[in-house]
Amino acid sequence: MASKINIETYPGNIINNEFVSTPTTRHSIDPATGKPLYEVPVARKEDLDAAVKHARASFKSWSATPFEDRSKLLLAYADAVEANRTDLERLQTMEQGKPLSLAQTEVNMALTWLRQFATMEVKSEIIEDTAERTIYSTFPPLGVCAAIVPWNWPILLGLGKVGPALMTGNTVIMKPSPYTPYCNLKLGEIAMSIFPPGVFQVLSGDDSLGPWITEHPGIDMVSFTGSIPTGKRVAASCAKTLKRYVLELGGNDAAIVCDDVDISKCLPKITTLAFLNSGQICMLPKRIYIHEKIYDQFRDAMVEFTKNNIKTGGGFEADVVVGPIQNSMQFDLVKDMYSQIDKAGWKTALDGKARDGAEGYFMEPAIIDNPPEASRIVVEEPFGPIVPIMKWSSDDDVIERANALETGLGASVWSKDLVRAEKMARQLSAGSVWVNSHFDVAPNVPFGGHKESGIGMEWGIEGFKHYTNTRSLWVWKKTFD
Structure with a gap:
């Protein structure tokens, strides 16, 4: 015993x-x-x-x-x-x-x-x-x-x-x-x-x-x-x-969403993973590239899902997804990233902010609407509940954008066309790449990072x-x- x-x-x-x-x-x-x-x-x-x-x-x-x-x-x-x-x-x-x-x-x-x-x-x-x-x-x-x-x-x-x-x-x-x-x-x-x-x-x-x-x-x-x-x-x-x-x-994982997906089926998982553990996991979707044909529909559905299903609060509260940022140092780093919303003039699909009056390190989820590719929110890993979504139209272009950073931990492609998705996935420079999923890990499957x-x-x-x-x-x- x-x-x-x-x-x-x-x-x-x-x-x-x-x-x-x-x-x-x-x-x-x-x-x-x-x-x-x-x-x-x-x-x-x-x-x-x-x-x-x-x-x-x-x-x-x-x-x-x-x-x-x-x-x-x-x-x-x-x-x-x-x-x-x-x-x-x-x-x-x-x-x-x-x-x-x-x-x-x-x-x-x-x-x-x-x-x-x-x-x-x-x-x-x-x-x-x-x-x-x-x-x-x-x-x-x-x-x-x-x-x-x-x-x-x-x-x-x-x-x-x-x-x-x-x-x-x-x-x-x-x-x-x-x-x-x-x-x-x-x-x-x-x-x-x-x-x-x-x-x-x-x-x-x-x-x-x-x-x-x-x-x-x-x-x-x-x-x-x-x-x-x-x-x-x-x-x-x-x-x-x-x-x-x-x-x-660290990672700054790209998730590529193709124009043929069933939004109602893939969006809950993508959104939940983006905010899981308050974004404090290195292998989460941190840059979400959405095909321009479905961008507006996906964005609006993501905002609605987040408002209704991604609850912020203490870890012992019921149905919480976004708990506090783990420590004061990280809290300050995340707050600094949120401060860029006004300083850099980013458009928000969902406003996020530090929770007023909270004793702990709480940040509400934020979704940044199609920021420039060179923005800090795209280039840097925020390690907090803030995520950018960006438009794309060409397979070659989005792969180049996904591979552009010096990080390469994980990446994903979402599509009904598995031949197309696997072809794209094989071109992504990351230690783990998923098709129609993200952040799958197993004890018998090796994982690690490319580049830095x-x-x-x-x-x-x-x-x-x-x-x-x-x-x-x-x-x-x-x-x-």
């Missing part, structure tokens, strides 16, 4: 299956109320050194643990997380701000991912097999991996790094975002009763902890999800010790291989008498 967590207690970081307190603590803010949450530890350099020491020591035995045994432990861990899911979901809504229903979706996904990961094994591949020799590609684990987790989707994206690291035989240190440390610390606490000491550790800290991790000579690989500017700093820091890294960075949206892939066997080295093994069959 899995032990139950207490979401109000944070006795320390999880190092070698023990709670380690720190002289300094800090707290995050409930973005729906502006009120402080619980005190959590602030890791020191010596705490990281201790975690790395234990991770390196446990790597020797963990990497030699049979795949089947690692799989059983990961499944046991998934069961333990599930036993605590109600508390984790409420905690996620408190610290991140997302609606409770979306927190439940995130936990559902995380459990599915863990259980799928437990079945996925990176096996040796035979390159050549003759009477003289057999040549293999083998994939030994790297050693100690660090999982640097963002604040927008911390449970899934945290465990989405931990699972592949552990299943490929590595030990892992997870670093939560300072804005959302609570669920990740509790996930580490749950792991204490499942995994051997030093295999899965969690360190909560301030802005110093990330650079300490990326520069640490005892860490062999970093998996980072976050902004493009920070990702570039991570890459530069990792280069000092030539440690491996995977970067999943990232380096490497997460998930799938291809993602698992990023947690391994590639080793060529030559076995000559002749003997020497």
